[in-house]
Amino acid sequence: MDVKLLNGTVEMMMLDVISGGPTYGYEIVQTVFSRSNGQFELKEGSLYPALHRLERQGFLEAYWTEQDGRRRKYYKLTAAGKKALADRRKEWKAFSTGVNGVLGLEYGLT
Amino acid sequence: MPLDDPFDLSADLPPPHDEEPDSLRQDILDELADHLACALRRETMISSDTSQAQTNVLQRFGNPAKVARKLWWDAMWEKIMMQRITLVASLLSVIFVACIGVIVARTTERVKDSQQFLLAQQKLFNESVLEQLKTVTQPNVVPNEWVPLEVLLRDESDQPVQGTVYIRTDDKTSQHPQINLNAKTNERGIAQMGQIPWGNYQFGVVLDDLKIQTTWKELIRPGTSPEMKIICPVSVPEPTFEAKFDPPEELISPQRFYLAKIRQKLQGEGRDWDILPQPEVTAILDSQGECLGQTESSQWQMKRMRGPVSDGRISINPPGSPPQIVQDIYSPRANVILSAFKNSGMPLTADNMFGRQSPRDPFDYEDSGRQENGDKIVLHSFHTGTMKLRGNRFQVTLTSEFNAKILNEDQVPKELAQSDPKLNFLVSLPLLPLDSENVARGYYSIGLDSENRLQLDINSTDPVWEGFRRESQEYAKLFYKMFAKKETASQSDEFPASEGFIRPSR
Numbered sequence: 001m002d003v004k005l006l007n008g009t010v011e012m013m014m015l016d017v018i019s020g021g022p023t024y025g026y027e028i029v030q031t032v033f034s035r036s037n038g039q040f041e042l043k044e045g046s047l048y049p050a051l052h053r054l055e056r057q058g059f060l061e062a063y064w065t066e067q068d069g070r071r072r073k074y075y076k077l078t079a080a081g082k083k084a085l086a087d088r089r090k091e092w093k094a095f096s097t098g099v100n101g102v103l104g105l106e107y108g109l110t
Numbered sequence: 111m112p113l114d115d116p117f118d119l120s121a122d123l124p125p126p127h128d129e130e131p132d133s134l135r136q137d138i139l140d141e142l143a144d145h146l147a148c149a150l151r152r153e154t155m156i157s158s159d160t161s162q163a164q165t166n167v168l169q170r171f172g173n174p175a176k177v178a179r180k181l182w183w184d185a186m187w188e189k190i191m192m193q194r195i196t197l198v199a200s201l202l203s204v205i206f207v208a209c210i211g212v213i214v215a216r217t218t219e220r221v222k223d224s225q226q227f228l229l230a231q232q233k234l235f236n237e238s239v240l241e242q243l244k245t246v247t248q249p250n251v252v253p254n255e256w257v258p259l260e261v262l263l264r265d266e267s268d269q270p271v272q273g274t275v276y277i278r279t280d281d282k283t284s285q286h287p288q289i290n291l292n293a294k295t296n297e298r299g300i301a302q303m304g305q306i307p308w309g310n311y312q313f314g315v316v317l318d319d320l321k322i323q324t325t326w327k328e329l330i331r332p333g334t335s336p337e338m339k340i341i342c343p344v345s346v347p348e349p350t351f352e353a354k355f356d357p358p359e360e361l362i363s364p365q366r367f368y369l370a371k372i373r374q375k376l377q378g379e380g381r382d383w384d385i386l387p388q389p390e391v392t393a394i395l396d397s398q399g400e401c402l403g404q405t406e407s408s409q410w411q412m413k414r415m416r417g418p419v420s421d422g423r424i425s426i427n428p429p430g431s432p433p434q435i436v437q438d439i440y441s442p443r444a445n446v447i448l449s450a451f452k453n454s455g456m457p458l459t460a461d462n463m464f465g466r467q468s469p470r471d472p473f474d475y476e477d478s479g480r481q482e483n484g485d486k487i488v489l490h491s492f493h494t495g496t497m498k499l500r501g502n503r504f505q506v507t508l509t510s511e512f513n514a515k516i517l518n519e520d521q522v523p524k525e526l527a528q529s530d531p532k533l534n535f536l537v538s539l540p541l542l543p544l545d546s547e548n549v550a551r552g553y554y555s556i557g558l559d560s561e562n563r564l565q566l567d568i569n570s571t572d573p574v575w576e577g578f579r580r581e582s583q584e585y586a587k588l589f590y591k592m593f594a595k596k597e598t599a600s601q602s603d604e605f606p607a608s609e610g611f612i613r614p615s616r
Contacts, residue, residue, distance in 0.1 A: 024144070024145075026145045045176075048141065049184055053184065064137075072144045
């Protein structure tokens with residue numbers, strides 16, 4: 001899968017996972033893996049640069065809690081993050097519709 | 111691998127940075143450690159082999175130290191880059207300034223070299239011009255027509271005399287420079303005046319030792335002798351005043367008296383010398399030319415002044431030491447004022463004395479006054495004033511020569527205007543003002559009544575006129591003596607010392 005397409009897709013999926021409520025890195029990875037039926041089994045370490053980038057862009061904000069004697073960083077979506085997620089959903093829908101149309105997937109062709 | 115950090119997360123972290131946030135490093139480690147702990151717990155539940163579990167975690171996560179390093183760099187990248195950019199910019203600025211400095215220094219060096227080259231060229235040029243100028247004849251700075259002049263001061267035996275010579279331009283319209291030179295004589299009695307342009311000049315010689323000076327005017331032009339010789343007196347003789355006094359018949363009777371201020375002049379080699387300061391004498395003359403008295407301050411000796419009667423002239427022209435009369439001569443009894451004898455031998459007839467109605471009469475004086483009414487005469491430029499005839503009384507009021515203001519009738523003191531109507535004349539002279547703005551505030555009056563009794567009035571209440579009061583008393587004494595001698599034999603020769611109105615006893 002193309003790297004750029006994959007990065008954009010991963011960020012969209014991360015925003016979507018976080019839009020469900022505050023969550024942390026390991027949980028995001030597990031949720032993505034679970035929802036994708038194991039299709040996106042990426043290096044887990046590569047998740048964090050993306051999370052930090054989204055945080056610097058103002059799409060996420062973070063806070064710390066104590067869990068089992070460890071500090072845990074939770075992320076939640078900002079208003080800007082919600083808008084970005086909506087935009088990317090539209091783009092993805094248009095993109096996937098176009099791709100599916102070309103590939104005949106929309107009409108059940110194989 | 112340490113127990114508290116089984117995945118060695120901080121192994122690749124860069125050393126602490128100056129601008130690194132305090133919690134950045136720990137936050138990264140805590141976040142990744144939480145993830146790895148969660149993953150290890152899951153793997154441990156799947157596989158009881160702890161080592162295998164860690165291997166599985168690392169296989170799924172990747173290299174934790176590299177991830178931590180990347181997170182740190184991502185967070186610090188902007189600040190580090192800005193710092194580096196600033197550092198590079200600073201270095202570039204220093205290099206730029208250094209380059210500018212080098213360029214300026216090299217440019218200055220080149221300009222300096224150029225200037226030195228130009229100066230050397232200029233010096234060579236100037237030297238060549240000087241060489242050429244040396245071969246050219248220098249033109250005269252002073253025009254040819256200017257006259258070199260030196261003034262020789264000599265006495266009658268041709269011995270040098272010490273003094274000061276001055277020359278001043280006497281022509282304001284001259285196109286030549288205005289000359290104002292002073293030069294003292296050297297040991298040979300020569301004053302070097304330099305070169306003088308063509309023109310009219312006033313010359314003067316001052317002999318400081320004798321305190322005398324002479325002045326004259328001279329035209330300097332091409333061809334004028336460059337040497338001017340002035341014969342100077344060697345002493346100032348004790349003056350003797352002799353007046354040649356030839357009154358016409360109509361002036362002899364009735365008798366008149368004249369008051370004159372006389373200043374001494376020296377004469378030598380046709381040149382008049384003024385004495386500095388000019389001594390002055392005030393004298394009373396009768397109509398026969400006889401001196402009746404003089405002010406006590408004078409050192410001059412008066413001699414009888416009577417000369418041959420000739421063609422109706424009054425002349426005051428003593429030989430040898432000619433005085434110049436600088437003030438009016440008054441004839442109190444004849445209702446006349448003889449004014450401004452500036453020159454000896456001036457014609458004066460009975461007609462122009464008694465019949466004087468206009469300031470344009472033949473009197474030879476500088477008449478700047480005017481006639482206002484029939485009984486008011488404004489006197490000449492030395493004095494202004496009024497003369498009034500009231501019955502048999504004659505009143506003259508004078509103001510000083512510095513004062514252009516004319517006293518009106520209402521300004522004449524009442525005691526003077528209302529004095530004894532039997533007086534056949536009254537002369538009222540002013541006490542001189544201290545400056546040109548003031549009008550005389552005091553008067554003295556003197557006269558004879560119809561029985562030839564002397565009347566004297568000194569009227570001054572202002573203390574500042576005390577000096578003039580004394581002068582007035584001098585005049586009064588002269589008059590008193592005059593009348594005592596000629597008119598009132600019964601009068602005492604001693605002048606009363608009291609002030610104010612004095613009415614001598616009969």
